[in-house]
Amino acid sequence: MRRMLSQYADIFQSAVESLRAHLLRSTLTSIGVMIGVAFVSLMGWALRSLDAAWERTLSTLGSDMLYVDKWDWSGQGNWRTMMNRKNITLDQAEEIARRLRVAEMTYFSADAWGQTITTADRRASGIVIEGTMARFGMLPSTQLAEGRFFSELEERTAAAVAVIGEGVRTTLFGNRSPVGQTIRIKGRPFVIIGVMPKRGTLFSDFLDRTVYIPLPAFFGIYGRYSRSITVAAKARSPEELDVLRDELTGVVRAVRKLPPQAANDFAINEAEVFRQQVANIRIVIWAVGIGLTALSFLVGVIGITNVMFVAVIERTKEIGIRRAVGARQSTILLQFLLEATMLCVAGALVGVIVSGAIVLVVTAVARDSADFLLPVLPPEIVVVAVAVSIAVGILAGFIPALRAARLDPVEALRYEA
Amino acid sequence: MSTPPLIVLEGITKHYRMGSEIVEALRGVDLTIRRGEYVAIMGPSGSGKSTLMNIIGCLDTPTSGRYMLEGTDVSSLGDAALAAIRNRKIGFVFQTFNLLPRATALKNVELPLIYAGAPPQERRQRAIAALESVGLGDRLRHKPPELSGGQRQRVAIARALVTGPSIILADEPTGNLDSKTGMEIMALFHRIWQEGNTIVLVTHEEDIARHAHRIIRIRDGRVESDMPNPTPIVGAPLLV
Structure with missing residues (x-):
C-alpha cells in the first residue's frame, strides 16, 4: 500500500x-x-x-388552490375567445362559493392592471391594484414582511387601507418603512398597514408590483361590474384538488348557465399550469x-x-x-x-x-x-x-x-x- | 557448487520481422556467467551483441531457448515480473547516459528506488550515498545539462548501483566520452568490480574490452569465441 x-x-x-x-x-x-x-x-x-x-x-399560488378566472393564466388558449367571455360577476362568485361542498375556504379578488399610484413626492406606474378579502391574508402562504393584513372588519367597511408588494415599497419608499404612510390610488388616499415580502418569480413578477386593498374599497374606485372576479378555492389537502376541480367545474357551469354541449367559458387555473x-x-x-x-x-x-x-x-x-x-x-x-x-x-x-x-x-x-x-x-x-x-x-x-x-x-x- | 551461476543462457535465439523478412539476430547462444565476473561481450555492429544484452537485461525476451537468472527461468515472464527483475537485479549503463534531462542528479538516481517502492526518506539517503560513491556528492541538485559527459555517466552508474543489483550491464559506456574521461569511467568500473559486483560490458572497441577478465566474441548471432583475458588493463591505459 x-x-x-x-x-x-x-x-x-x-x-x-x-x-x-x-x-x-x-x-x-x-x-x-x-x-x-x-x-x-x-x-x-x-x-x-x-x-x-x-x-x-408553487408555494405562492399554493399547490392546494384553484382559481376560477375568465382568463387562462398559462398563456395558452385563444386570447380573443377569452376576451369575449362574459365577466364573472360578484353575484356569480358568491353563488359559486355557496354551492361548493369540498372546498375548505374561498375568497374573491378583482384586479386593475397598469395603474399609477402616488405619494407626496413620488409616483409608481405599471401597478396592479388587487381588491381582495381578509381571508387571503389568513392563508399560510400569505406572510408579511412588515405590518399586518387588513381585517374582516376593515374589509366589510371598505377601509382605506393597503398592503403593498415588495417592489412597490422600494419604488416609493426606498429603504424607509412605509407602514403608516399614505398612497393615493386614483386620487383617493390609502394608509399602508403592511408590506409583502418578495413573492414574484419568473412567472409572476407582477406580484411584487401589486397593491392589495379591501374588495369593497376596490369596487368603490373601479365600480362593481367593470372587472371580472377571480374565485379562489382552497382544497382541504393537495390530494383533494382533483375532487375540488371536478366539483368546481360543475358548479361554475351551472352558475354560468352553460348548456351541456357548450365549452367552458372560464378557466380553472392552478400552479400546475406553469409546469x-x-x-x-x-x-x-x-x-x-x-x-x-x-x-x-x-x-x-x-x-x-x-x-x-x-x-x-x-x-x-x-x-x-x-x-x-x-x-x-x-x-x-x-x-x-x-x-x-x-x-x-x-x-x-x-x-x-x-x-x-x-x-x-x-x-x-x-x-x-x-x-x-x-x-x-x-x-x-x-x-x-x-x-x-x-x-x-x-x-x-x-x-x-x-x-x-x-x-x-x-x-x-x-x-x- | 552451492549456488547456481548468475546467468545461464541455453540455446537462445531471437528472430525479428523486418517487413516481410525474418532477421535472425541470435542463432543459438549458450553462455554461463558467474557471480563476480568481469565480462566483455564484443562484436561488430549487426553481430547480435545488442540483442544479447537486451535479453540478458530482461528488456527483451528470446524467441526460443532458456534464460536462467540466479536459478530462475525468466525467458517467459510477463511484463510486471520482468519490470521487477530489471528494477532489482539489473543496473543499466548506456552509451548515451539516458538520464531524465529535467530531473536533478539526485532524482535520477532515486528513480529505480521509486519503482522499488522504497520510502522517500530511505531512497534519498541511498541515492545520496550512491552519488557520493561515484564522486558526485557535490552535484546532487544539478540537472544533466549542467553536468559534463563524464559526470553524466557517473550519475548513470550511481543509478545502476543504487538498488544493489546482481549485474551491471554497460552498453558502450565510453562511446560518447573523450578517451581521458573514458578511462576514468573504466577505472570506476574496475573499482565497482573490486567491490564484488558482476559486470557485463558490451563494446566493439578492443581497448575497452581489454579491461575485462573474459572476452566473449559474437558474430552472426553466435558465440565465436569465449576466452579469459589474462592481462586485463587496470585503470590507466597502456596505449592511448
Missing part, C-alpha cells in the same frame, strides 16, 4: 513537472474542456434557477446547453488526445529509461492518464471560476429583470463539472497512454528526437 502511494506521489509530481514544462501548450489544450465545463456549470445554474422559480411559484412552461424552458436550456457542451468537450477531447500523442512521441526516450529501471507498463499508462486528467481538471477549475464570475456579473446586471436567477453556482454543479472533466481526461488520454505503455523498451531507449 505504502509502496503504491510512494509511486503515485512520484507519478503525480512528474505529471505536474511535464505540464509546467509546456505551460502554454497545456493551457491552450485545456481551453476546450474549460469552455465545456463553463457551459455545464451555466446550464446547471440556469436549470436550478428555473427549478427554484418553479418552486416559489408546462417550466418544461418548455427546460427543454430549450437542455438543447442549447447539451449541444454547446458536447461540442466543446469534443474539441477538448480531440485537442488533449492530440497533445498527449505528441507528448508520448517527445518522451519516448524517457519512457524507455523508466521501463529500463523498473517501471511496469501499467505505471507508464497511469502516468500519461494522470497527465491528461490533470490537464482536464485544471481546465475544469478555470471553467468553474469563469462561470462563477459570469453568474456574479449576470445576477448583478439583471437583478431587476431576471431576479429568479440564483446568485451563485450551486456547489453540486461544480462537483459534477469536475467529475465530467476527469472522465473526459481519461477518455482523451487513454489511447495515447496505452501507446506509451506498449512501447517496446528497446526501441524506446534507442529513439533519438
Whole structure:
C-alpha cells in the first residue's frame, strides 16, 4: 500500500513537472474542456434557477388552490375567445362559493392592471391594484414582511387601507418603512398597514408590483361590474384538488348557465399550469446547453488526445529509461492518464471560476429583470463539472497512454528526437 | 557448487520481422556467467551483441531457448515480473547516459528506488550515498545539462548501483566520452568490480574490452569465441 502511494506521489509530481514544462501548450489544450465545463456549470445554474422559480411559484399560488378566472393564466388558449367571455360577476362568485361542498375556504379578488399610484413626492406606474378579502391574508402562504393584513372588519367597511408588494415599497419608499404612510390610488388616499415580502418569480413578477386593498374599497374606485372576479378555492389537502376541480367545474357551469354541449367559458387555473412552461424552458436550456457542451468537450477531447500523442512521441526516450529501471507498463499508462486528467481538471477549475464570475456579473446586471436567477453556482454543479472533466481526461488520454505503455523498451531507449 | 551461476543462457535465439523478412539476430547462444565476473561481450555492429544484452537485461525476451537468472527461468515472464527483475537485479549503463534531462542528479538516481517502492526518506539517503560513491556528492541538485559527459555517466552508474543489483550491464559506456574521461569511467568500473559486483560490458572497441577478465566474441548471432583475458588493463591505459 505504502509502496503504491510512494509511486503515485512520484507519478503525480512528474505529471505536474511535464505540464509546467509546456505551460502554454497545456493551457491552450485545456481551453476546450474549460469552455465545456463553463457551459455545464451555466446550464446547471440556469436549470436550478428555473427549478427554484418553479418552486416559489408553487408555494405562492399554493399547490392546494384553484382559481376560477375568465382568463387562462398559462398563456395558452385563444386570447380573443377569452376576451369575449362574459365577466364573472360578484353575484356569480358568491353563488359559486355557496354551492361548493369540498372546498375548505374561498375568497374573491378583482384586479386593475397598469395603474399609477402616488405619494407626496413620488409616483409608481405599471401597478396592479388587487381588491381582495381578509381571508387571503389568513392563508399560510400569505406572510408579511412588515405590518399586518387588513381585517374582516376593515374589509366589510371598505377601509382605506393597503398592503403593498415588495417592489412597490422600494419604488416609493426606498429603504424607509412605509407602514403608516399614505398612497393615493386614483386620487383617493390609502394608509399602508403592511408590506409583502418578495413573492414574484419568473412567472409572476407582477406580484411584487401589486397593491392589495379591501374588495369593497376596490369596487368603490373601479365600480362593481367593470372587472371580472377571480374565485379562489382552497382544497382541504393537495390530494383533494382533483375532487375540488371536478366539483368546481360543475358548479361554475351551472352558475354560468352553460348548456351541456357548450365549452367552458372560464378557466380553472392552478400552479400546475406553469409546469408546462417550466418544461418548455427546460427543454430549450437542455438543447442549447447539451449541444454547446458536447461540442466543446469534443474539441477538448480531440485537442488533449492530440497533445498527449505528441507528448508520448517527445518522451519516448524517457519512457524507455523508466521501463529500463523498473517501471511496469501499467505505471507508464497511469502516468500519461494522470497527465491528461490533470490537464482536464485544471481546465475544469478555470471553467468553474469563469462561470462563477459570469453568474456574479449576470445576477448583478439583471437583478431587476431576471431576479429568479440564483446568485451563485450551486456547489453540486461544480462537483459534477469536475467529475465530467476527469472522465473526459481519461477518455482523451487513454489511447495515447496505452501507446506509451506498449512501447517496446528497446526501441524506446534507442529513439533519438 | 552451492549456488547456481548468475546467468545461464541455453540455446537462445531471437528472430525479428523486418517487413516481410525474418532477421535472425541470435542463432543459438549458450553462455554461463558467474557471480563476480568481469565480462566483455564484443562484436561488430549487426553481430547480435545488442540483442544479447537486451535479453540478458530482461528488456527483451528470446524467441526460443532458456534464460536462467540466479536459478530462475525468466525467458517467459510477463511484463510486471520482468519490470521487477530489471528494477532489482539489473543496473543499466548506456552509451548515451539516458538520464531524465529535467530531473536533478539526485532524482535520477532515486528513480529505480521509486519503482522499488522504497520510502522517500530511505531512497534519498541511498541515492545520496550512491552519488557520493561515484564522486558526485557535490552535484546532487544539478540537472544533466549542467553536468559534463563524464559526470553524466557517473550519475548513470550511481543509478545502476543504487538498488544493489546482481549485474551491471554497460552498453558502450565510453562511446560518447573523450578517451581521458573514458578511462576514468573504466577505472570506476574496475573499482565497482573490486567491490564484488558482476559486470557485463558490451563494446566493439578492443581497448575497452581489454579491461575485462573474459572476452566473449559474437558474430552472426553466435558465440565465436569465449576466452579469459589474462592481462586485463587496470585503470590507466597502456596505449592511448
